[in-house]
Amino acid sequence: MVLAAFLHDDKSGVSGNGEAMDANDSISPPATDAPALPDGRLPAFEPHTLRPFVLGEIHARPFRPVATPRIVLHYAFTCDAEQARADRLWLAERCASQGGPSPDEGMRSHAFAFGAGLLRWEQHAEFITYTWDGPAAAMAPFGGVPGSHPFGSGFRAPGPLLSAVRLDLLPSGADDLQVVERHFDPASLSAFQADGEAAIAATDFRQDGDGMTRILVLNRSMNENQAGAFVQRLLEIETYRTLALLGLPVAIRLAPEIGRIERDLVEITAHIQDTSGLEPNRALLEKLSSLAADLEAGAAASAYRFGASRAYYEIVKARLQAIAESPLPGHMGMSAFLTRRLAPAMRTCQAMEDRQANLSRKLARATTLLRTRVDVDLEQQNRNLLESMNRRARLQLRLQQTVEGLSVAAISYYIVGLIGYLAKAAKDAGLPMLEPAVATGVSVPVVLLVIWHTIRRIRAHHAEGDDGH
Known part of the structure; x- marks a missing residue:
């Protein structure tokens, strides 16, 4: 219902925000900074930096039509980032030497004519593949390889070889099963029909004298597009199953x-x-x-x-x-x-x-x-450790209190002695004073009390200072 209200705004007299519209009101087009272009062309906006990559990824590895009969040679090499950069430079030189276009920067797949066939290059996350397909020299499976293939002395491998496949795409015949059994090890033979009965494929996953896994495809009714898709899937199965086993x-x-x-x-x-x-x-x-x-x-x-x-x-x-x-x-x-x-x-x-x-x-x-x-x-x-420190602190406190007691007695002794000397001096000077011995005796408790009180005040003052911190 809300959608219907929006679609029929001009008839209902209600604006998009639900307010009643006046007869003189008009709907203004949304503001835009894009300049008006002639001939009805649309403006070009600034693209995201990764837009070409994500749009091109869906077309990165398309199925290519493959005619029958055909021989396909497929190699996969592991490589690191430095080897991948060096391989891209080498490929550009190889394309130039063949008179073909070089891959653009950032492209991860490229194909160009080589000899009588087509060479395809693909760069993956941790490996690079080279695939060449050319006309079959004979109708018999696994005959001689055409001399125009690119993997001769002039080829430069980007890294260690991981997977190598030779696939022969030949027309079907009356003795397909006998042909399959004659060219593969029966102990590990895998033979099947694809797309109903459009083709027969067989392999034993063993390497031949050239170190290549042989796959035979006998085409019964596939067209070139179907054959291209089927061949590519078989090559990917062999490559990825090898990578999975790493x-x-x-x-x-x-x-x-x-x-x-x-x-x-x-x-x-x-x-x-x-x-x-x-x-x-x-x-x-x-x-x-x-x-x-x-x-x-x-x-x-x-x-x-x-x-x-x-x-x-x-x-x-x-x-x-x-x-x-x-x-x-x-x-x-x-x-x-x-x-x-x-x-x-x-x-x-x-x-x-x-x-x-x-x-x-x-x-x-x-x-x-x-x-x-x-x-x-x-x-x-x-x-x-803290308990030991507390015990030592208590012992130190007792020792300090003992020393303070002795200090009171010692200080009082010296002060009383000074008072005795003063009393004797006053008597010898003829001043009216108490007897020196009496004055000394009377001063003892007074001096002890004053010294004890003074030391307590000093200790209390220090304790207040510690509490403040």
């Missing part, structure tokens, strides 16, 4: 270290129950801190690899689902084959991550418990 060696390498930390934690926890005292508990706390540092170092070094393996495994599963395979009779499909091989490796990586997380929590709890005991021991030690 987490497994890390998990295997970390297993002994994690086991050692778990055993040491059990031993330290048992010692916590039998240990008392500040120094023994502090020594156990240092051992726990050392174990925690070792664990965190391994977790920090493996966190990216395990996370990347999970992401690549999800991509593999998505590509397997996209090809819509159905196994050939008597053979295992690619999904079943890779699930049997990849799933245990991924579970191993996940289990190692879980062990790291659980062990970190256990170490944190043990450290908190032990630190609490150390704090309690420190508080007890401080309490004992």
